[in-house]
Amino acid sequence: MMGPISALGRWVRESVTNAGFATRTFLALLATTPGLLRRPRLVTDQVHFIGNYSLVIIGVSGLFVGFVLGLQGYYTLNRYGSEEALGLLVALSLTRELGPVVTALLFAGRAGTSLTAEIGLMKAGEQLAAMEMMAVNPLQRVVAPRFWAGVIAMPLLAAIFSAVGVVGGYIVGVLMIGVDEGAFWSQMQAGVDVWKDIANGVIKSVVFGFAVTFTALFQGYEAQPTPEGVARATTRTVVIASLTVLWLDFLLTALMFD
Amino acid sequence: MQRKSLDLWVGLFVLLGAAALFFLAMKAGNMSALSFEKTYPVVTKFDNIGGLKPRAPVKSAGVVVGRVGDIRFDDKSYQAVVTLEIESSYKFPKDTSAKILTSGLLGEQYIGLEAGGDTNNLVAGDRIKMTQSAVVLESLISQFLYSKAAEGKESEK
Numbered sequence: 001m002m003g004p005i006s007a008l009g010r011w012v013r014e015s016v017t018n019a020g021f022a023t024r025t026f027l028a029l030l031a032t033t034p035g036l037l038r039r040p041r042l043v044t045d046q047v048h049f050i051g052n053y054s055l056v057i058i059g060v061s062g063l064f065v066g067f068v069l070g071l072q073g074y075y076t077l078n079r080y081g082s083e084e085a086l087g088l089l090v091a092l093s094l095t096r097e098l099g100p101v102v103t104a105l106l107f108a109g110r111a112g113t114s115l116t117a118e119i120g121l122m123k124a125g126e127q128l129a130a131m132e133m134m135a136v137n138p139l140q141r142v143v144a145p146r147f148w149a150g151v152i153a154m155p156l157l158a159a160i161f162s163a164v165g166v167v168g169g170y171i172v173g174v175l176m177i178g179v180d181e182g183a184f185w186s187q188m189q190a191g192v193d194v195w196k197d198i199a200n201g202v203i204k205s206v207v208f209g210f211a212v213t214f215t216a217l218f219q220g221y222e223a224q225p226t227p228e229g230v231a232r233a234t235t236r237t238v239v240i241a242s243l244t245v246l247w248l249d250f251l252l253t254a255l256m257f258d
Numbered sequence: 259m260q261r262k263s264l265d266l267w268v269g270l271f272v273l274l275g276a277a278a279l280f281f282l283a284m285k286a287g288n289m290s291a292l293s294f295e296k297t298y299p300v301v302t303k304f305d306n307i308g309g310l311k312p313r314a315p316v317k318s319a320g321v322v323v324g325r326v327g328d329i330r331f332d333d334k335s336y337q338a339v340v341t342l343e344i345e346s347s348y349k350f351p352k353d354t355s356a357k358i359l360t361s362g363l364l365g366e367q368y369i370g371l372e373a374g375g376d377t378n379n380l381v382a383g384d385r386i387k388m389t390q391s392a393v394v395l396e397s398l399i400s401q402f403l404y405s406k407a408a409e410g411k412e413s414e415k
Contacts, residue, residue: 044264044268047271047272048264048267048268051268051271052267052268052270052271055271055274095282095286152272155275156272156274156275156276156278159275159276159278159279159282160274160278162282163277163278163281163282166281166282166285185285188285188286189285189286189288190288192286193287194283194287194288198279198282198286198287202279
């Protein structure tokens, strides 16, 4: 009888402790940022690792999501005799929703896991402890550059995803199915608002960049310093980051597009 | 040397991202339609604006000459007060009339301006007095049904 209740109590206590600890780490991370401005090279290196290497998967996924949106959108719109609205449908779904969300999910899988594994292994190999011994703050030297690189790369990747997706929709809709090209673009331009749709999508992707990168780094930083611990931390990164992205997306959508 | 090529790749990545955003804004969005030309406000009152939204186009002879500014409700006259932002390069006579029209059968609604014959032009803050409300499908159908019913009664007599 008392077992489940005390288990619940323990779970609540641990969650509160974890949340507090994550917040403190986050603030400590932000506090080290001014020092980072003196060594921007550290961030550039990580942008290369996180951003450039994710380009292929983001570009190819964007193209195929665009293809599928073109096919499925045409199938549905054709029933109402309004295939001309295909451009609008493709562009709105990509800029408002699919661009930021799918990019963030892929980003968690492609870049987030590598960040967690890298930092977890550094911790397991006691490299982080060694840095502290040399009076180097590992938060500033290792974690902060990766964090800001993720925050910079994520919105850029989401924009590339959406743009490639629109081109994909164009290829399927106009070049393959034969929707009128003028109507495709003009309906899109009439219906997509730069501030309400595109800028809000960018804001979403920035928020997701913060959430995914921080989750990945925190999981790596807090991993059990064993091979098994690093493996578990990597799995947790994908699960927690994906769920965070999805509920943040719901929250942001409800706030932005009331 | 290796540093330089890495910097080049990062720079290319950032440029690619910026280009993607620019493409979305110009080609997919309405950035190219956003004009930074100066506008002057003209006030109109409508009995019913239907589904008119802020930033809907204001057209004259089918050409976009401005945008709908804000839409408010006037609780004195119980009418909708619509502010039109007309581009300064276009002048309209004082007796111009405004209609709420729909593009296509179920498309978006816009405001159509029809120029009158007055020699004086509208200036900022003027009011367009002649307006025609949006066509509401329900009232159109009910009018049609009433007239049908009336016809039926007349033929019985």
